[in-house]
Amino acid sequence: MDDKRVNRITDHACFGCGDRNPIGLRLAFYRRGDAVEAAFAPRPEHEGYIGFVHGGILATLLDEAMSWAVIAATKRLMVTARLSIAYRHPVLVGRPLRVRGWVVEQRHRSVRARAELRADGDDRVLAEAEGTFLPVAPEQERAWRQRYLQSASGGDAD
Numbered sequence: 001m002d003d004k005r006v007n008r009i010t011d012h013a014c015f016g017c018g019d020r021n022p023i024g025l026r027l028a029f030y031r032r033g034d035a036v037e038a039a040f041a042p043r044p045e046h047e048g049y050i051g052f053v054h055g056g057i058l059a060t061l062l063d064e065a066m067s068w069a070v071i072a073a074t075k076r077l078m079v080t081a082r083l084s085i086a087y088r089h090p091v092l093v094g095r096p097l098r099v100r101g102w103v104v105e106q107r108h109r110s111v112r113a114r115a116e117l118r119a120d121g122d123d124r125v126l127a128e129a130e131g132t133f134l135p136v137a138p139e140q141e142r143a144w145r146q147r148y149l150q151s152a153s154g155g156d157a158d
Contacts, residue, residue: 065101
């Protein structure tokens with residue numbers, strides 16, 4: 001199993017994975033076989049109803065996992081075109097979580113991915129998602145690649 005970090009350049013303001021966003025989630029994704037995985041400990045500021053993590057935060061976790069799975073599998077930066085989520089069980093604030101994403105299908109223009117969210121030490125899927133990802137314009141991808149994937153030496157971070 002490869003434990004290499006996928007999103008190593010984090011000096012940006014992405015809500016999901018950037019270190020320069022004071023209210024961001026700061027997710028660190030690692031390869032786990034054909035998937036990527038990150039840990040997250042929801043805090044009170046991630047609350048929706050009392051004691052439960054807000055569904056929008058859960059959606060962000062799932063979307064971010066799929067996005068980094070797409071990047072790891074295709075070496076391309078793509079955007080979410082469609083996102084479908086099933087919330088299976090309440091997710092409690094303060095309980096450490098694991099989010100896992102993987103690619104299920106690659107086509108000429110689109111990639112389909114899935115993700116699931118579980119609490120540490122629990123086999124139940126708390127929430128799961130499926131998404132379709134599409135490429136951006138080549139000039140946009142070049143700009144994003146420079147910002148999110150290339151190290152200071154100019155080589156790809158992967």
